[in-house]
Amino acid sequence: MGRLIAFLAPFAIGGVFVLALLVGAFMPRDAVTPDPTLALHKEAKEVSFQSDGPFGTYDRAQLQRGFKVYREVCSACHSLHQVAFRDLAALGFTQAEIKAIAKTNEQPTIDEKTGEPAMRPGLPSDKFYGPYANEVAARAANNNALPPDLSLMTKAREHGNRYVYSLLTGYANAPAGWKVPDGLNYNPYFKSINIAMPAPLASEGQVEYTDGTKPTVDQMAKDVAAFLTWTAEPKLVERHRTGFGAVIFLLIMTGLGYLSYRRVWAEIKYKTKKGEVASA
Amino acid sequence: MSFPWAKHYEPTTEVGKWIDSRLPLPRLIYDSVGAGYPVPKNLNYFYNFGVLAGVALVVQIITGIILAMHYTPNVGLAFNSVEHIMRDVNSGWMLRYMHAVGASFFFIVVYLHIFRGLYYGSYKPPREVLWLLGMVIYLLMMATGFMGYVLVWGQMSFWGATVITNLFSAIPVVGEAIHTWLLGGFSPDNATLNRFFSLHYLLPFVIFGVVILHVWALHIPGSNNPTGVDIKGPQDTVPFHPYYTAKDFFGLGVYFTLFAIVVFYLPNALGEPDNYIAANPLSTPAHIVPEWYYWPFYAILRAFTVNFLWVPAKLWGVLAMFSAILLLFFLPWLDKSPVRSNNYRPLSKLFFWVFVVDCLILGLCGGKPAAEPWLRISQFAAAYYFAHFLIILPIISRIERPLPLPKSISEAVLTNAGHSVEAARAAVAAVPQPAA
Amino acid sequence: MATDQAHVPAAGELTESGERRRDFIYIATGAFAAVGAATVAWPLINQMNPSADVLALASIDVDLAAVQPGQAIKISWRGLPVFARNLTQAEQDAANKVPVASLRDPQTLAERTKEGHTNWLITLGVCTHLGCVPLGAGEGETKGDFGGYFCPCHGSQYDTAARIRSGPAPKNLEVPQYAFKSPTSVTIG
Numbered sequence: 001m002g003r004l005i006a007f008l009a010p011f012a013i014g015g016v017f018v019l020a021l022l023v024g025a026f027m028p029r030d031a032v033t034p035d036p037t038l039a040l041h042k043e044a045k046e047v048s049f050q051s052d053g054p055f056g057t058y059d060r061a062q063l064q065r066g067f068k069v070y071r072e073v074c075s076a077c078h079s080l081h082q083v084a085f086r087d088l089a090a091l092g093f094t095q096a097e098i099k100a101i102a103k104t105n106e107q108p109t110i111d112e113k114t115g116e117p118a119m120r121p122g123l124p125s126d127k128f129y130g131p132y133a134n135e136v137a138a139r140a141a142n143n144n145a146l147p148p149d150l151s152l153m154t155k156a157r158e159h160g161n162r163y164v165y166s167l168l169t170g171y172a173n174a175p176a177g178w179k180v181p182d183g184l185n186y187n188p189y190f191k192s193i194n195i196a197m198p199a200p201l202a203s204e205g206q207v208e209y210t211d212g213t214k215p216t217v218d219q220m221a222k223d224v225a226a227f228l229t230w231t232a233e234p235k236l237v238e239r240h241r242t243g244f245g246a247v248i249f250l251l252i253m254t255g256l257g258y259l260s261y262r263r264v265w266a267e268i269k270y271k272t273k274k275g276e277v278a279s280a
Numbered sequence: 281m282s283f284p285w286a287k288h289y290e291p292t293t294e295v296g297k298w299i300d301s302r303l304p305l306p307r308l309i310y311d312s313v314g315a316g317y318p319v320p321k322n323l324n325y326f327y328n329f330g331v332l333a334g335v336a337l338v339v340q341i342i343t344g345i346i347l348a349m350h351y352t353p354n355v356g357l358a359f360n361s362v363e364h365i366m367r368d369v370n371s372g373w374m375l376r377y378m379h380a381v382g383a384s385f386f387f388i389v390v391y392l393h394i395f396r397g398l399y400y401g402s403y404k405p406p407r408e409v410l411w412l413l414g415m416v417i418y419l420l421m422m423a424t425g426f427m428g429y430v431l432v433w434g435q436m437s438f439w440g441a442t443v444i445t446n447l448f449s450a451i452p453v454v455g456e457a458i459h460t461w462l463l464g465g466f467s468p469d470n471a472t473l474n475r476f477f478s479l480h481y482l483l484p485f486v487i488f489g490v491v492i493l494h495v496w497a498l499h500i501p502g503s504n505n506p507t508g509v510d511i512k513g514p515q516d517t518v519p520f521h522p523y524y525t526a527k528d529f530f531g532l533g534v535y536f537t538l539f540a541i542v543v544f545y546l547p548n549a550l551g552e553p554d555n556y557i558a559a560n561p562l563s564t565p566a567h568i569v570p571e572w573y574y575w576p577f578y579a580i581l582r583a584f585t586v587n588f589l590w591v592p593a594k595l596w597g598v599l600a601m602f603s604a605i606l607l608l609f610f611l612p613w614l615d616k617s618p619v620r621s622n623n624y625r626p627l628s629k630l631f632f633w634v635f636v637v638d639c640l641i642l643g644l645c646g647g648k649p650a651a652e653p654w655l656r657i658s659q660f661a662a663a664y665y666f667a668h669f670l671i672i673l674p675i676i677s678r679i680e681r682p683l684p685l686p687k688s689i690s691e692a693v694l695t696n697a698g699h700s701v702e703a704a705r706a707a708v709a710a711v712p713q714p715a716a
Numbered sequence: 717m718a719t720d721q722a723h724v725p726a727a728g729e730l731t732e733s734g735e736r737r738r739d740f741i742y743i744a745t746g747a748f749a750a751v752g753a754a755t756v757a758w759p760l761i762n763q764m765n766p767s768a769d770v771l772a773l774a775s776i777d778v779d780l781a782a783v784q785p786g787q788a789i790k791i792s793w794r795g796l797p798v799f800a801r802n803l804t805q806a807e808q809d810a811a812n813k814v815p816v817a818s819l820r821d822p823q824t825l826a827e828r829t830k831e832g833h834t835n836w837l838i839t840l841g842v843c844t845h846l847g848c849v850p851l852g853a854g855e856g857e858t859k860g861d862f863g864g865y866f867c868p869c870h871g872s873q874y875d876t877a878a879r880i881r882s883g884p885a886p887k888n889l890e891v892p893q894y895a896f897k898s899p900t901s902v903t904i905g
Contacts (some may be wrong), residue, residue, distance in 0.1 A: 010614055014670025017603070018663045020588040020596055025659035027586055029652060054545050082363045086772045125772035148557075152363070155548060156556035191566070232556070235366070235373040242374065243544020250540055253752060254533030256745040257526075263741060264526040268321060268518060346763055368768040371759035529745070 040178065042188040044159035045166040047222065051229050054244075057237050058230055060092040061211055066227025067091060069207050069220050073200050074150060077142060080128040082151035083231050090234060098124045105129055143183050145196035154225070155232040161225040163189065168221035171199040283318045283502065285514040286311070312499060318517035319524055320505035322689050326400075327503065328531035329393035334491060335532060336386040341484050343379040344428075351431065353477035355470045358433035359558040377547040378539075383425055384550045385539055387573035390418065398611075399632055401620030402504040408612040410497040415609050417490050422574065422605075424483040427476040429571055430468070434555030439568045441468040441476070447581070450598040467561060507692045508620025509685055516689040567649050575646025576639050576665075577601050582650050583662040600662065607669050614669055617677035624683040628676050631668065638664045775905035777897070780836065788853040790841060793904050797841035798892060799853045799865075800902075803876060808834060810863060811877035821888045825877040828891050838902065839878045839889035843867040850874060850889070865889065 050059045067088070070080070085102035093101070105122035107129050122129065132138035139146050154160035170189035174180045184194040201217045201224075209215045213223075230236070289310040291297045300307055310316045350369050352361040365372035394414070397403055403411035430441045445468065449459040464471030502511060511517055518524075542549065550572060554565045570578050584596035591599075607614075615628075622629040638661050645658035686692035778791050780800055788801035803811075811825040829837060841849050845867065851857040852865035852874070860866030861882070862875035872883030879888040894904040 010610075010670040010674050013603075014666050016589070017600055017666040017670070020586075020600075021583055021659045021663040021666075023588055024583065024585040024593075025656055025663070029656075032652070082360070082367065084769065084772065086768070087367070125769070152556040156553050158553055239373065239377075239544055239547075243540060246540045246544060247537060249748075249752060249755075250533060250537040253745070253748040254530065254537055256741060256748055257530040257533040259741050260745045261526040261530040264522045268523070342760065346760060349764065350767075364767070364769065368770075370762045370765055370767060372763060372767070374759060375763060529749070 036178075037191075037193045040175070040188050040193050041191070042166075042170070044162040044189060045169070047162055047165050049161050049222075049226055049229060051161070051226065051236055054240060056240060058090075059226065061213075062223050062226045063091045063230050064093070065207075065209055065211065065213060065220075066223035066225070066230075068209070069201075069224040070150070070227055072207050073220075074224065075128075075131060077131060077138075077147040077197075079130060079132070079147075079149045080151050080231060081149050082127070083234075084125065084127045085122060086124045087234060090230070095124070102126060108133070143196065147197070150228055150231065152232045154229045160232070161229040164225040164228055165221050167195075168199075168201055168224070169218060283511070283517070285517075286318050287316045287519060289314075289316055312495065313525070314521045315519040317499065317520040318511075318514070319503050319520050320511060320516055320689050321518040321523070322505050322507065322692065323503065323524070323527075324506055325531065326392065326396040327505075328528055329389050329396060330498075331528045332389045332531060332535050333386065333393050335535070336382060336389050337484065337487060337491065340379065340382050340386060341488065343375050343382060344481070344484065346375050347379055348477075348481060351477075353431065353474050355433060355473055355559070358431065358473060362432050374543070377543045380551065381539065381543050381547060383428065384571070384573065385535075385542070386421070387425070389535070390421065391573075394418065395636065397504075398635075399622050399629075400504055400506055401508050401615075401617075401622065403612045404615070404617075404620050405612070406501045407497070407504060410494060410501075411612055412609060413490055413494040413497055415605075417487055417494060418608075419605065420483055420487045420490065424480060424487065425571065425573065427480040427483075429555075430473065430476050431480060432555055433473065433559045435557045435559055435563075435565050436552045436555040436568065438468055438559035438561065439564055440570055441472060443568060444570075445472075447598045447601070450592075450595045452595070504620060505689055506621060506623060507686055507689055508624070509687075509689055509692065512688040512690075569647055572643070572647060575644070576642035577604055577646070579642040579646035579658040580604050580662045580665065582646075582655070583658045585655070585659075600666075604662075604665060607666075611669065611673075615673045615677045617680060617682070619682040619685065624685055625676075625680055626683065627680045628673075631672055631676065634664070635668050638668065775903055777901060777903050779901050781900040785835065787855075790853050791904070793892065797849050797853075798904060799837075799839050799841045799878070799889070801837040801839075801853065801878075803835045803837055807863065807876040811875060811879075814875065814879075820880050820886070823877070823879060823888055828877055828879075828888070830894075830896060833896055833899075836896075836902075837876075837878060838894055838904070839891050841865075842890070843869065843872055843885055844880065844887035844889065845870055845872050845883070845885035 050057060050062070070078075085098050085105070088098050088101065089095070102122040102124050105126070105128060106119040107122045107126050109118055109120045110116065111118040132141065135146060154164060157163045159166075166189040167187060170187050172186055172188065174186040178186070178193075180186050180194055184196055185198050186193065187195045201220050204214075204216050206217075207215055207220055213219060233239075289300070289304075289307040291300045291306070296306065299305070307316075347365060350361065350365045350372065352358060362376065365376050367373075369375075397411065397414070426440070426444060430437045445459055445462050448462060449455040451458060460466060462472075463469070464475060502517075505511075552569065557565075569575070578601075581597045581601040584593045584600060587593050588596060617625065617628065619625055622632050641661045642658060642665065645654045645661060648654040774794060776791070776793055778798075778800065780789075780802070783789055783800065783802045785802045785804045786807075788799050791798045791800060808825060816822045816824055825837075826834060828839075829835075841853060843850050846869065848867050848869035850860075850865035850867040850872070852859040858866050860873040862873050864876045864878050864881075865874040866872075867874075867883065867885065870884050872885035873881050874885075874889055875881050877888075880886070892904055894902045896902050
């Protein structure tokens with residue numbers, strides 16, 4: 001009796017699971033209305049950056065331009081909380097320049113005499129503070145939309161820097177029949193199509209470049225996308241370099257390991273395969 | 281250990297003898313991964329994955345201990361402390377990527393190790409306990425991997441924790457109480473994060489302990505081999521060292537090369553962009569997926585869409601997901617065929633490959649949004665998953681007529697190489713084996 | 717050969733030249749593995765050194781304008797207390813009167829202060845014995861037998877130039893690197 005149960009149990013259990021699944025599988029599906037945003041949504045544009053690919057590096061001049069765009073345009077609403085002013089040395093700024101940049105960014109502190117909340121000029125060791133004290137303040141100032149922190153933006157979206165570039169240059173007029181609610185804007189590169197942020201880079205020369213590059217909207221978008229690639233992955237160049245050495249080293253070591261392996265086995269495997277019988 | 285012809289450890293130096301009579305650790309190593317462990321000489325590259333999995337575990341433990349030196353398990357600080365590691369800690373970016381990518385590589389290696397065991401019947405007598413311990417390791421790995429992913433406290437961490445802990449609320453009567461108990465609250469919060477950190481630190485050492493038992497259980501019957509035929513004598517084996525240490529070193533080189541390529545050039549390829557957004561308990565990402573190594577089971581969980589036999593769909597999904605893992609524990613008793621290797625089981629081999637494809641399909645469905653056609657595909661694929669183990673395998677093992685087995689490992693090796701049996705026997709005799 | 721434990725490797729005998737080539741490959745492989753392990757070990761060790769954000773805090777600006785003669789303030793620098801003391805003329809004289817040769821750690825007050833700012837004694841507030849914070853900088857704290865600092869842990873006494881005079885401490889209180897930016901403000905570190 002016990003044997004019979006043990007014999008039948010798998011079939012019974014398996015049968016129940018299979019039936020439960022097949023009932024679900026053959027159940028007719030309710031008609032699904034397709035999400036209208038899917039038809040309008042566009043994949044990020046094809047655009048290349050110097051940081052792409054296994055040998056990618058950062059173009060410091062471009063990062064500095066991108067930083068200028070962030071400072072003069074994006075930073076009005078978007079924070080950059082993960083980045084410290086000292087990190088800007090990687091963009092080629094001198095210590096004096098970094099000090100000057102940090103000084104303009106007020107940091108919260110307490111008044112040493114009264115203990116009341118106060119502000120002090122920033123130091124190179126500080127991280128970017130602001131523009132809003134907290135999420136409530138940010139929403140209140142932006143019609144209840146929250147401008148996200150940009151530090152990790154290029155890692156937090158598919159296609160990273162290409163997405164940022166596409167979004168910034170992707171504002172367009174809504175197609176006929178698509179209703180954009182009040183206070184929102186049409187941008188097919190944005191996940192839900194209607195974006196609260198109005199086109200931030202609107203006209204050529206909005207940011208003045210000092211290195212002779214022509215500040216077209218396209219150029220500014222590219223530069224700030226490059227800058228945000230750096231803020232999200234500041235160690236990219238170091239990573240690519242270390243990786244190159246590591247992979248080359250490992251390939252040689254593996255090659256030597258293979259030769260050692262062949263030699264250790266020579267008497268057993270390969271000689272017998274060739275029919276040469278080794279004798280002890 | 282149980283082979284009479286195994287080489288014996290004999291310390292040659294005075295110091296060696298002194299230690300051997302007090303703490304015979306060198307002897308233990310010699311007997312387990314040294315020249316004192318005879319191993320079938322016909323193991324192929326698929327037998328490298330056991331050692332690779334062990335190395336992957338050690339890499340995870342070392343990098344994990346280091347990350348814990350810089351990580352802060354507090355909901356207000358966790359996400360920023362990970363970024364602190366990525367930006368400020370010396371080589372922190374490399375260690376963190378090694379740990380994150382290392383988890384994926386550990387699972388890749390372990391999956392290949394499991395499928396190798398399935399194909400060559402390594403779960404069959406006398407290796408049932410070896411298989412069971414392996415399954416315990418796999419379960420512990422799943423728990424550890426899940427909790428580790430939560431520690432980052434990004435959006436996927438938070439919502440992954442929410443979804444997975446909610447599975448337990450499907451249990452009738454006590455489900456809600458268990459759910460609250462697991463979280464230490466009503467949603468994932470500081471209490472959850474702290475206990476996950478504690479357990480994520482503990483479990484790898486538990487895994488390490490079970491790995492030692494797993495290796496011990498391996499050494500009692502010795503390794504299985506691609507023919508599935510038992511070792512008949514010294515002519516079938518070679519000492520582990522230097523033969524398999526050399527082969528494993530080469531395998532390790534290939535593994536680390538691939539690992540380095542992903543760590544240094546594609547570190548985020550196996551992750552989700554959403555986890556670079558700090559956790560926000562008020563907004564769920566559009567498309568929640570677990571890490572890829574859970575996808576097949578996630579697909580099974582979601583495949584149950586209708587109430588059936590008075591059991592609600594939610595409970596079916598949870599039951600099925602856990603059963604899908606648990607039934608692997610019963611495999612040695614579901615497949616009763618005396619022939620181990622699928623090389624000699626034509627019917628079983630066919631269904632093995634169907635099963636591999638089925639698992640890949642389930643994995644694919646698990647990574648897609650829960651919508652058609654993926655849902656329906658995953659329902660058929662999940663049905664096959666259960667049918668494979670609970671219906672097909674038991675039947676095959678009764679009706680199948682296996683191909684003739686080679687008399688011994690040596691014979692199989694040499695006939696494969698296309699030689700006369702005489703030459704083969706001579707070659708075998710030429711292999712030096714120590715006197716017992 | 718089977719019983720020869722020292723000669724474990726592989727099977728069969730090799731010719732002498734074969735042996736050498738084989739040895740070369742084994743040695744090269746082993747050497748690569750060793751170099752690789754050592755290279756990996758370095759980042760694993762180096763990660764415990766101070767991180768970039770900790771190093772960035774290594775210098776601070778301090779305003780001394782409010783410190784009256786005879787008073788001292790405590791500042792936190794790298795997590796360590798720093799004492800900045802405005803010495804009175806009497807305290808400076810007392811320090812200068814001590815014969816330097818008689819000291820355990822011979823230093824003059826001038827060597828321990830900046831030229832033109834000899835009234836400003838800036839030292840770490842860390843006893844050189846075992847790292848406790850000596851008393852004497854705070855209002856109302858005992859200054860010990862020599863009018864400087866007194867360490868309550870093991871009884872070390874420092875004079876008005878923060879030099880060790882009695883007790884177990886081997887050295888004077890350490891003077892950190894600092895520079896005056898203006899007559900009343902310094903950058904430490």
